[in-house]
Amino acid sequence: MIMKGKKGVILGVANNKSIAYGIAKACAEQGAEIAFTYLNDSLKKRVVPIAEEFGSSNFVYPCDVSNPDEIKALKESLEKDMGQIDFIVHSIAFAPKDGLTGRFYDIPKASFDIAMDVSVYSLIEVVRELKPIMSENASVLTLTYYGGAKYIPNYNLMGVAKAALEMTTKYLAEDLGKDGIRVNAISAGPIKTLAAAGIGEFRFMLKWNEAHAPLKKNVTTTEVGNSGMYLLSDLSSAVTGEIHYVDCGYNIMGMPATTFDENGKQKIAWNGDN
Ligand code: 0WD
Numbered sequence: 001m002i003m004k005g006k007k008g009v010i011l012g013v014a015n016n017k018s019i020a021y022g023i024a025k026a027c028a029e030q031g032a033e034i035a036f037t038y039l040n041d042s043l044k045k046r047v048v049p050i051a052e053e054f055g056s057s058n059f060v061y062p063c064d065v066s067n068p069d070e071i072k073a074l075k076e077s078l079e080k081d082m083g084q085i086d087f088i089v090h091s092i093a094f095a096p097k098d099g100l101t102g103r104f105y106d107i108p109k110a111s112f113d114i115a116m117d118v119s120v121y122s123l124i125e126v127v128r129e130l131k132p133i134m135s136e137n138a139s140v141l142t143l144t145y146y147g148g149a150k151y152i153p154n155y156n157l158m159g160v161a162k163a164a165l166e167m168t169t170k171y172l173a174e175d176l177g178k179d180g181i182r183v184n185a186i187s188a189g190p191i192k193t194l195a196a197a198g199i200g201e202f203r204f205m206l207k208w209n210e211a212h213a214p215l216k217k218n219v220t221t222t223e224v225g226n227s228g229m230y231l232l233s234d235l236s237s238a239v240t241g242e243i244h245y246v247d248c249g250y251n252i253m254g255m256p257a258t259t260f261d262e263n264g265k266q267k268i269a270w271n272g273d274n
Contacts, residue, residue: 022223097198143224
């Protein structure tokens with residue numbers, strides 16, 4: 001039981017398809033005690049049964065990260081109910097629709113500000129507010145995507161937010177290292193979740209990744225969950241500031257691999273059909 005005796009909070013479970021759900025499952029299976037947050041009342045209905053599944057019905061709290069008072073209230077509740085915590089999972093992102101469609105240079109400033117606030121600044125704010133109740137050797141994990149490192153069609157504003165999130169991970173890791181706290185990010189391959197539904201042509205992205213990733217498949221929330229559990233556990237005690245790809249190897253590809261047809265002639269593998 002790798003996580004036995006560890007307590008933590010997971011922000012960003014929307015339903016049982018969420019990446020955060022996969023992380024919660026892996027941590028609970030290894031003995032962790034987990035608190036959950038929900039964004040609003042309609043998501044509360046989904047999160048409460050999930051908390052029950054993991055024996056956490058007494059540890060479910062509201063937290064819209066765009067509201068600083070809710071983050072402060074979360075700290076008070078966690079302190080009262082759990083005392084110290086050993087890990088935080090930040091699995092939250094949001095961009096208004098006009099940041100994920102159309103011409104990149106048309107992105108309105110108001111949408112830019114919302115995406116940066118909810119998807120990036122919230123990591124800094126959550127860590128700062130919860131720091132007084134974080135144990136020595138605590139671990140923080142956030143979720144990013146390859147669209148923050150390279151151009152991905154339609155990812156637009158979220159790509160810029162993920163780039164900022166990845167650097168935030170590194171600067172936080174340096175700053176909190178002196179307190180013994182580690183901060184890492186997982187860059188997950190595409191997974192069909194609620195958040196993913198907002199990205200245009202997502203089904204094509206899934207097909208493309210499956211066809212071109214070295215492992216020739218798409219990653220699952222269980223697989224991201226297992227890697228997340230490792231980064232939250234003491235197994236990764238010397239790992240911080242890392243952007244860890246859990247994407248079936250897709251990110252190493254500079255160009256789609258070529259294949260050979262039945263006559264030994266080289267052809268370019270450009271979609272899921274070949
Ligand atoms: O392909 C994917 N699904 C990938 C997702 C690949 C790589 C990374 N990610 C990232 C996402 O960008 C996000 O940071 O993983 C994280 C989790 O996303 P998810 O599991 O794919 O999506 P989902 O199950 O929808 O969880 C994200 C949740 C929100 O769900 P909705 O669908 O309601 O937007 O983030 C939460 C909310 O529960 N959220 C907030 N929580 C608190 N305060 C807020 C907010 N203001 N806004 C969104």
